[in-house]
Structures are given as C-alpha cells and as structure tokens.
Amino acid sequence: CRTPLAFTARLLPHGARRTAHRGNVPRSSVRTVVMASTSTTTLVTPKWVKDNLADIHVVDASWHMPALKRSAVDEFKAKRIPGAKFFDIDGVSDGANPAPHMLPSTQGMRAALHALGLNDDKAVVLYDNDGMFSVARAWWMFRVFGRDNVFVLDGGAPAYEAAGFTMELDGDVAAVDASAQACQDAMKGEKGSDFRGEREFLVKSMDDVIKNIDASTFQVVDARGQARFRGEAAEPRAGVRSGHIPGSRNVFFGDLLNSNKTFKTKDEIRAIFVSNGVDLSGDKPIVCSCGTGVTACILALALDTIGNPNAAVYDGSWSEYGADEGAPIAVGEA
Structure with missing residues (x-):
C-alpha cells in the first residue's frame, strides 16, 4: 500500500522527487494526503x-x-x-x-x-x-x-x-x-491568463508544441477519433483545418473506457498506448492534445492511473492549432 508521503512524491515532477522527504514537504501537504x-x-x-x-x-x-x-x-x-x-x-x-x-x-x-x-x-x-x-x-x-x-x-x-x-x-x-x-x-482587468499556474510542467502552449516538431523533446498524443486525426473528417469548429500536429500519435480517448464509462484495466490501458506508438518508459515526456483540451485530460488521467502522473496537456489543443494558418499540419496515419 502506498504510504501518504510516497503518494505526495508521486505528484512531483521527476526532478523534484528527491526532495520529497518530511523536511521538504509543507505541513499542509502531508496533512491533506493523510486525510x-x-x-x-x-x-x-x-x-x-x-x-x-x-x-x-x-x-x-x-x-x-x-x-x-x-x-x-x-x-x-x-x-x-x-x-x-x-x-x-x-x-x-x-x-x-x-x-x-x-x-x-x-x-x-x-x-x-x-x-x-x-x-x-x-x-x-x-x-x-x-x-x-x-x-x-x-x-x-x-x-x-x-x-x-x-x-x-x-x-x-x-x-x-x-x-x-x-x-x-x-x-x-x-x-x-x-x-x-x-x-x-x-480576473477583471487582467489582459490575459497566466495560465501555467503553479505546476507549469503540466501545461504546454502552441509555441511549445511547434518548437517540438523539430526538437522532438516530448511525445504528443492526440485524443481525437481517427478520422479527425487523419484529416478525413471536418472539424466541428468553423475555421479549423483538418489533420494533426506533425509527429503526434493517436490514442482515441474512448478506447480507454469500458461501455459504462469506467476506465479499463491498467494492463489494457498500457497496451493501448504502447500499440499506438507511445513510449511509457518515462524517458520521453508525454503531452496530451485533443479538440478543445477536454478529452486530452482523459488521456492524462489514464496515464496517471498506470504510473505516469506528469503527462502535460496542450491547453489550446487542435481548436487553437488548427485555426492558425501558419502552423504546419499532417494528414493520414501517425
């Protein structure tokens, strides 16, 4: 059984885990996990x-x-x-x-x-x-x-x-x-969101994603259905092109769920990601994307359940990326 302190450490970014001993974890953090x-x-x-x-x-x-x-x-x-x-x-x-x-x-x-x-x-x-x-x-x-x-x-x-x-x-x-x-x-009077919040490693921007096309420092996994990913189906939002971010993989979020909308077993979830070309070793970070940033979070939650708690989400997802005429797109299989 995972101890409360180990559970706290599981939520930290990889580089910070070594500091998760009692002297470095805020008192309130330990208390909330114990409860x-x-x-x-x-x-x-x-x-x-x-x-x-x-x-x-x-x-x-x-x-x-x-x-x-x-x-x-x-x-x-x-x-x-x-x-x-x-x-x-x-x-x-x-x-x-x-x-x-x-x-x-x-x-x-x-x-x-x-x-x-x-x-x-x-x-x-x-x-x-x-x-x-x-x-x-x-x-x-x-x-x-x-x-x-x-x-x-x-x-x-x-x-x-x-x-x-x-x-x-x-x-x-x-x-x-x-x-x-x-x-x-x-937020009245604010010119825009400082959306990265307190854990910016969990959030990616369009600029991050575009730079990654050449740098390939992280994996992008798209939660949309295959037809939308391949560019074979029109996007539901007007003015958004069809296709996907070059180099991304496709794991349809619905494939991770049972018919009653509960998650499949951990082994089944792992197999689905791996069969779609996603590296779960932890050597290369994972960024989840979708249409508007909702079902990407289902991928992130699924990854959390199988021991990959630090998957990030591209907040703007395809509704932002596909609407930018200057952003490169790919069609067809991953």
Missing part, C-alpha cells in the same frame, strides 16, 4: 465516496458538448450526489481567450475554489454525469493550480446510481454560478 489516505489511487469507487461523504468535498464538474443541447446546470439542480457543489469548467476560464474553457489565471482559480469552500484540507472528489468526460479536465485544472488531494469518481454519477446509492433530488442547492462568477470577478 485521504484511504484511497491510494486517483480513481475512487462509488462505495468509497459513499463511505466518506462526511469527510470529503464532492464536486460535480459536468460539461456537455454544445451540439448535445444538454444543460449541466439544470441536470445538477435536478439530481446530484448528496452535498455536491458545481464547478463550471467553461466559467472558470480565461474569458479573454477566444478558445473555450482555457485555463484561468491563478487568481481566478483561487477565487473559484474559495467560492465553493474548497480552500481547506479536505479531500475533493470530482465527478460528472457522463461517467468520464469533463471531470478529467477539472481534475487536471486542480492539479495545475497546486491542489493534490483530488480524486475522480470512476464512472461518475451513473456508477454511483448503479451501485444503489441515493441521489439528492431537486431542492435548494448552492449557487451554481458561484465558481464561474468568482473567477470572472477576480
């Missing part, structure tokens, strides 16, 4: 959540593709895990950026967490209504901005209900726009 030490992995089960409801923060991080015409807010108001709060990945973002849900500034993220009462030492469990979709983005955001004791309910709300546990229905709920409003208020 959540009943789970030794990022993914938690419905039973774990149910058994620990009194001692954790539960957060609904649902977001749906606009074409689906679903309202995550309305769904939250109608039904949620007891005591859950709502975190809006679209609202907690850099509103000055034309791309959707790009990372906010550090001040914006801190304000959002404070508005939800998440500024204490309690562990946070995130979930969504799809099972495994936008919740991965929220998990990555929390990590970027320095929050360690954050877990993800594998299979989300559907798994919680399927396990026979009671959902909270209708009634009064905390202000669902609290996180978004606090973030936007905190």
Whole structure:
C-alpha cells in the first residue's frame, strides 16, 4: 500500500522527487494526503465516496458538448450526489481567450475554489454525469493550480446510481454560478491568463508544441477519433483545418473506457498506448492534445492511473492549432 508521503512524491515532477522527504514537504501537504489516505489511487469507487461523504468535498464538474443541447446546470439542480457543489469548467476560464474553457489565471482559480469552500484540507472528489468526460479536465485544472488531494469518481454519477446509492433530488442547492462568477470577478482587468499556474510542467502552449516538431523533446498524443486525426473528417469548429500536429500519435480517448464509462484495466490501458506508438518508459515526456483540451485530460488521467502522473496537456489543443494558418499540419496515419 502506498504510504501518504510516497503518494505526495508521486505528484512531483521527476526532478523534484528527491526532495520529497518530511523536511521538504509543507505541513499542509502531508496533512491533506493523510486525510485521504484511504484511497491510494486517483480513481475512487462509488462505495468509497459513499463511505466518506462526511469527510470529503464532492464536486460535480459536468460539461456537455454544445451540439448535445444538454444543460449541466439544470441536470445538477435536478439530481446530484448528496452535498455536491458545481464547478463550471467553461466559467472558470480565461474569458479573454477566444478558445473555450482555457485555463484561468491563478487568481481566478483561487477565487473559484474559495467560492465553493474548497480552500481547506479536505479531500475533493470530482465527478460528472457522463461517467468520464469533463471531470478529467477539472481534475487536471486542480492539479495545475497546486491542489493534490483530488480524486475522480470512476464512472461518475451513473456508477454511483448503479451501485444503489441515493441521489439528492431537486431542492435548494448552492449557487451554481458561484465558481464561474468568482473567477470572472477576480480576473477583471487582467489582459490575459497566466495560465501555467503553479505546476507549469503540466501545461504546454502552441509555441511549445511547434518548437517540438523539430526538437522532438516530448511525445504528443492526440485524443481525437481517427478520422479527425487523419484529416478525413471536418472539424466541428468553423475555421479549423483538418489533420494533426506533425509527429503526434493517436490514442482515441474512448478506447480507454469500458461501455459504462469506467476506465479499463491498467494492463489494457498500457497496451493501448504502447500499440499506438507511445513510449511509457518515462524517458520521453508525454503531452496530451485533443479538440478543445477536454478529452486530452482523459488521456492524462489514464496515464496517471498506470504510473505516469506528469503527462502535460496542450491547453489550446487542435481548436487553437488548427485555426492558425501558419502552423504546419499532417494528414493520414501517425
């Protein structure tokens, strides 16, 4: 069983792990991990959540593709895990950026967490209504901005209900726009986001990705479906070209999930990455990309579950890259 201190060390960048002894880990960091030490992995089960409801923060991080015409807010108001709060990945973002849900500034993220009462030492469990979709983005955001004791309910709300546990229905709920409003208020007057947050090694920019085409210092893994990756299908966003970043690999995020939207086994996940040409040895860092920075985080979370916790995400992803006429693109197989 992983010790609390070892769990802290697992979250540090490779070069910093040697400093993760008790003299170098902040007191609060040790305490938060100890409080959540009943789970030794990022993914938690419905039973774990149910058994620990009194001692954790539960957060609904649902977001749906606009074409689906679903309202995550309305769904939250109608039904949620007891005591859950709502975190809006679209609202907690850099509103000055034309791309959707790009990372906010550090001040914006801190304000959002404070508005939800998440500024204490309690562990946070995130979930969504799809099972495994936008919740991965929220998990990555929390990590970027320095929050360690954050877990993800594998299979989300559907798994919680399927396990026979009671959902909270209708009634009064905390202000669902609290996180978004606090973030936007905190970012008023800012000219743009200092989006790298406290762990900039988890975030890559378009400039980083373009430089890497020749330098090849890290692997880029694209979570989009094969047709979009190969340039055989049109992109859903207007003005975005089809294709992929030269040199990138393709691992469709859906291949990592079971039919009930829980993650496949660790061995299956490893095999999927390796069969698509991804080096999991740790010798070459991994950067995940997708359409708008959501499903890339599913890849990052999958990598975390198999012992590769420091995969970065290209925040702008293809919606930014493909819209830049000057950026080189490739089509066809990886």
